[in-house]
Amino acid sequence: MAGALLFEERNSHTLKDGRMVTVFMDLWSIDPPEPGLLESRFKLSWIAFDESDPSKRVLMDCHKPLGFHLHIDTGPQIPVTASTLDEAYALFRSKIAEYFGEELEV
Amino acid sequence: MKTYTFRYDPGATLDQAGQRMLKAARGGKPSVRKDEMACADFKTLLKIARESRLEIFRTIVNKKPDSIHALAKILDKDHSYVFRECQVLEGFGLIQLEKASGEGRPKVRPIALYDRIVFDMGMNDAELATAHGQ
Numbered sequence: 001m002a003g004a005l006l007f008e009e010r011n012s013h014t015l016k017d018g019r020m021v022t023v024f025m026d027l028w029s030i031d032p033p034e035p036g037l038l039e040s041r042f043k044l045s046w047i048a049f050d051e052s053d054p055s056k057r058v059l060m061d062c063h064k065p066l067g068f069h070l071h072i073d074t075g076p077q078i079p080v081t082a083s084t085l086d087e088a089y090a091l092f093r094s095k096i097a098e099y100f101g102e103e104l105e106v
Numbered sequence: 107m108k109t110y111t112f113r114y115d116p117g118a119t120l121d122q123a124g125q126r127m128l129k130a131a132r133g134g135k136p137s138v139r140k141d142e143m144a145c146a147d148f149k150t151l152l153k154i155a156r157e158s159r160l161e162i163f164r165t166i167v168n169k170k171p172d173s174i175h176a177l178a179k180i181l182d183k184d185h186s187y188v189f190r191e192c193q194v195l196e197g198f199g200l201i202q203l204e205k206a207s208g209e210g211r212p213k214v215r216p217i218a219l220y221d222r223i224v225f226d227m228g229m230n231d232a233e234l235a236t237a238h239g240q
Binding site: 020 | 140151154
């Protein structure tokens with residue numbers, strides 16, 4: 001299994017109420033494709049955490065053998081479903097909005 | 107010497123980061139920004155890279171404390187405050203928190219991954235657009 005890092009960014013944002021949230025996203029392409037990965041080829045790790053308390057976080061992962069799953073704070077993994085990378089990212093956005101109470105635009 | 111950059115970048119919104127990621131995935135052309143943190147507004151940048159936080163990082167670089175407890179002692183700050191700040195520094199990718207088992211209370215050692223910090227506040231819109239491949 002060979003992996004190529006396709007994307008990595010770490011950005012910070014301020015919510016309307018003044019809280020700051022840091023979002024770290026990376027994405028790997030795995031060759032050859034493997035079942036259990038997103039679209040059989042993407043391994044990812046996305047995390048959004050509260051800058052005043054990093055244990056307050058939304059974390060999404062997709063890696064073997066767990067597949068695509070979510071952690072809230074330091075809780076256990078919760079399996080989630082997405083069939084495409086676009087769907088996975090939309091889900092991550094919605095979980096961030098749900099957890100932090102608003103969309104992160106700035 | 108390894109350098110970490112705090113960057114002002116109007117394109118560092120979640121929307122635009124998502125677009126860059128999906129473009130990299132579909133086009134196969136990597137978009138990798140290692141060793142940096144970007145903010146789409148100055149206010150956030152100045153808050154996240156605040157003086158008290160950088161002082162903690164500077165102490166880790168120079169004093170190489172063997173535990174958070176030792177770091178808090180050097181800084182004469184509350185342990186829980188220093189621990190939380192170290193978690194933030196780890197989340198930024200500036201340090202690594204290494205858990206060491208041994209006798210007594212488990213130690214967490216902060217290890218600096220960089221020894222220089224740069225603030226990059228590009229003001230040229232055309233240059234920033236080029237950086238995003240626009």
